[in-house]
Amino acid sequence: MGDSSNSTGRSNWSGGTGRTCYCGSIVRMFTSKTPTNPGRRFLRCGGTHGQRCSFFEWVDHEVAIIPGLLQRMKHVEEENMRLSASLLEIRESLKSLVSNLNIIKTCAIICLLITAWFMVFKQM
Ligand SMILES: [Zn+2]
Known part of the structure; x- marks a missing residue:
């Protein structure tokens, strides 16, 4: 010693x-x-x-490979958690986009109906 x-x-x-x-x-x-x-x-x-x-x-x-692998696994897990969080955010954005799109669709249909109604009214 x-x-x-x-x-x-x-x-x-x-x-x-x-x-x-x-x-x-x-x-x-x-x-x-x-x-x-x-x-x-x-x-x-x-x-x-x-x-x-x-x-x-x-x-x-060979021994040095194990701590290196453990460290890399930790990095991969962290990256995975970050990606999951991003995915959740993207899903939320997509949800609000879809609801906005539905509002726009409804508006477009109303516009079309009003236009059609006016055209019919004009011809009478
Ligand atoms: Zn020596």
Whole structure:
């Protein structure tokens, strides 16, 4: 557990690997605790703080897909809710449009009747 202070609380040292990295230090395996990669293991330089090289390698490649998928699913659900709300609004607008159209239709029929009545009246 001696190295856990070097990992800024985002990962736990979980063992050595027997491999050596760019600087010749022993490569060590850690477990990620970040929200995007929970429980995903990675390899990093086992050198002491300040002397560590840039060696980094993921051990688990598939684990990261699950949080990504969950996040995308959340986005899709939010989008779905937004679309449902829009659809409801559109339905309401359509309803008022239809009722306006009915009023216009009624007016048109009355106009036609009045015109027809006047034409008949003129010929008499
Ligand atoms: Zn190294």
